[in-house]
Amino acid sequence: MAQYLSIMLTVMIVNNYVLAQFLGICPFLGVSKKLDSAVGMSIAVTFVMVLATCATWPIQNLLLEPLGIGYLQTVVFILVIAALVQLVELVMKKYMPPLYTSLGIYLPLITTNCAVLDVTVNNIDNEFNFIGSLCNSLGAGIGFLIAMVIFAGVRERLEYAPIPEGLKGIPITLISASILSVSFMGFSGVIEGIFG
DSSP states (O other): OOOHHHHHIIIITTTTTTTTTTOHHHHHHSSSSHHHHHHHHHHEEEEEHHHHHHHHHOOOOIIIHHHTOOOHHHHHHHHHHHHHHHHHHHHHHHHHHHHHHHGGTTTGGGGGGGHHHHHHHHHHTTOHHHHHHHHHHHHHHHHHHHHHHHHHHHHEEEEESOOOOGGGTTTHHHHHHHHHHHHTTTTTHHHHHOOO
């Protein structure tokens, strides 16, 4: 149990996909202007990460490897992720139209979100078992949510801050993202200290 908790906490805080590995930056910068959109996108990404892990882990271990076609991993995983994103998009369009509208173009971009693909590939590369893979993907999704919520709060505050003209817009957004990223580096020894 401690092993799975360690996997989750490490990927949520220390090896956060957005803030430490710089994956999934497109939705991080594009959808983080408003808190509700950031939370909706994060939940959708987390859902896709977990579903993709549920689909790709058995495909890799029960189909691709036994057949000796493990080299098709990336292609197969991308196809699975694309199908899952289409499913999520259809569900959101039917049951959550306001959120679907607010996410706009960024919802289909989950298909090309490198963080989702990287989670599924890392599960295989780190040789996690199925439960470990689920913990890794859930932790990565929660870490994505944490980064998005914090950054959405920062960006909402920046709307009313007296920012010099030359730094308004993208420059102050990138500076804020880098400061947030550096702040997460302080957690690097905490998880190792707790779990060894």
